[in-house]
Structure formats: C-alpha cells, structure tokens
Amino acid sequence: xxxxxxxRALTELRFPTVIHRQxxxxxxEFFSLRSAAKAVVLVNSCARGTAxxxxxxxxxxxxxxxxxxxxNQQLERDWNxxxxxxxxxxxxxxxxxxxxxHFDLFDGRWTAEHWDDxxxxxxxxxxxxxxxxxxxxxxxxxxEFDALRAAWLPYYSxxxxxxRLRMVRESCRLNVERVRFYTGRALYFQAFDPLxxxxxEFLQAVFIAxxxxxxxxxxxxxxxxxxxxxxPELYAELPPVLEIRHLESAELVGKGEHLLRxxxxxxxx
Numbered sequence: 117x118x119x120x121x122x123x124r125a126l127t128e129l130r131f132p133t134v135i136h137r138q139x140x141x142x143x144x145e146f147f148s149l150r151s152a153a154k155a156v157v158l159v160n161s162c163a164r165g166t167a168x169x170x171x172x173x174x175x176x177x178x179x180x181x182x183x184x185x186x187x188n189q190q191l192e193r194d195w196n197x198x199x200x201x202x203x204x205x206x207x208x209x210x211x212x213x214x215x216x217x218h219f220d221l222f223d224g225r226w227t228a229e230h231w232d233d234x235x236x237x238x239x240x241x242x243x244x245x246x247x248x249x250x251x252x253x254x255x256x257x258x259x260e261f262d263a264l265r266a267a268w269l270p271y272y273s274x275x276x277x278x279x280r281l282r283m284v285r286e287s288c289r290l291n292v293e294r295v296r297f298y299t300g301r302a303l304y305f306q307a308f309d310p311l312x313x314x315x316x317e318f319l320q321a322v323f324i325a326x327x328x329x330x331x332x333x334x335x336x337x338x339x340x341x342x343x344x345x346x347x348p349e350l351y352a353e354l355p356p357v358l359e360i361r362h363l364e365s366a367e368l369v370g371k372g373e374h375l376l377r378x379x380x381x382x383x384x385x
C-alpha cells in the first residue's frame with residue numbers, strides 16, 4: 117500500500133492544467149474562511165496525479181457531525197453562491213462537459229454494517245480509501261485531518277478485518293450460487309447480474325485480505341491491483357472473468373466457479 121502522504125502545498129501537487137490548480141486554490145480560499153469546515157481534501161485522480169485536462173476537481177470537506185445539520189446546509193448554500201460567482205470555475209467547465217468542481221461533506225465517522233444474502237459490495241473501505249488513504253489534504257484546521265489519518269491508517273482493527281473478510285467471502289459464494297441457479301432456469305441475463313456482484317465482492321475480499329484500502333471496484337483496477345497490491349498476475353486474470361462468448365450457456369457458471377478459485381488463492385485470509 118502506498119505510504120500515507122502528509123499535507124502538501126497546492127504548488128507541489130500535479131494538476132493537469134493551470135486552471136485545475138487555480139480552481140483548487142479557490143476551493144481552499146472559500147472553505148478555509150468557514151468555521152464549519154475542518155479540512156479540505158483533494159480526492160480521486162487529481163489527488164493521485166493521474167488527472168487529464170477533462171477531469172473534475174473532486175474535493176471532500178471534513179465537517180463536524182451531523183453532515184446534514186443547519187450549519188452545513190448554510191455552508192452548501194454559501195458555496196453554491198461562491199461557485200456561481202467565480203470565473204475560474206467557468207473556465208474549468210469550459211475545458212470539458214465533464215470538468216467542474218465536485219465536493220462532498222463528510223465527518224470521518226464510518227461504521228461497518230453487516231450484510232448478508234449476497235448484499236455486497238459496500239463502500240466502507242472505499243470511503244476510507246478515497247477520503248483518507250489516497251487523498252491529498254489541501255488545508256486543515258488544528259490538525260483535524262491528521263487525527264483522522266491516525267485513526268484509520270494503516271488499516272482498521274484486525275478483529276473487524278477478519279469479520280468483514282468472512283462476510284464478503286460468504287456473500288461472493290452466495291452470488292455464485294445464484295449464477296448457477298439462474299442459469300439452470302435459462303435466466304441468462306439475470307444470471308449475469310450476480311456474477312458481476314460476485315466479481316466486485318471478490319475484489320473487496322482481495323483488498324481486505326491484503327489490508328489495502330481501495331478507491332473503487334469498477335474502475336482504476338489496473339492501477340490498484342498491479343500498482344498498489346503489486347499483483348500483476350492477478351490483474352491478468354480479471355478481464356477474462358467477465359468476457360462472455362456465449363451468454364445463453366453454462367459459461368456463466370464456469371466463470372463463477374473460476375472466480376471462487378481466484379478468491380481461495382488471493383483472498384483466503
């Protein structure tokens with residue numbers, strides 16, 4: 117897992133364009149003057165230095181709970197007015213139909229929920245990965261973000277990890293059983309859905325087993341599996357799991373069984 121990065125000045129981050137950098141500076145300028153904000157964290161591709169000129173500037177703002185409280189509702193209203201008024205944000209939007217500033221409020225309090233009946237994956241590890249482990253703090257008040265990192269890094273507690281790994285593995289197996297059941301009834305399109313859920317649960321289990329926080333189970337997989345986990349041989353086996361030549365066949369069952377073999381190899385403990 118990449119070692120956690122300390123807070124870095126905006127000038128030290130690698131943005132795809134000057135406009136992206138200026139937009140991030142404007143975000144910090146706004147939130148650093150609001151008492152409701154405790155920290156401003158750059159997330160996603162800009163935080164990792166992999167953004168392109170068409171990318172968003174994604175930020176997460178640490179606030180006190182409740183996230184939906186009156187103070188934070190006012191914060192969002194003030195932000196919307198500020199965003200509408202600053203030319204740099206129009207310049208960012210002019211780079212691409214997809215380029216703008218996105219921000220989310222979070223309080224840094226994540227609770228691992230129990231789910232069964234093939235109900236995964238969930239976002240517990242992803243939230244911590246995106247907003248703590250793989251984020252770049254731009255500004256913080258009184259070391260609020262430093263305290264958050266100390267609480268969640270390098271990984272959460274071992275008893276919780278063992279329990280979540282067991283839960284995710286069981287859910288993955290149940291979804292593979294659903295693939296077999298639906299295929300046996302010639303419900304091939306329906307069978308693909310639990311196969312894809314099982315695929316993502318498998319990835320969740322792999323990250324938990326290796327004590328690495330992910331950022332997603334449906335994108336940036338090469339970066340995460342090859343780079344962060346250091347498992348290029350595993351990544352090579354991932355695309356074939358979802359490469360279906362004949363949907364109306366038992367091929368779906370074989371894909372599910374192969375996925376379980378991969379899980380026993382790469383996410384056993």
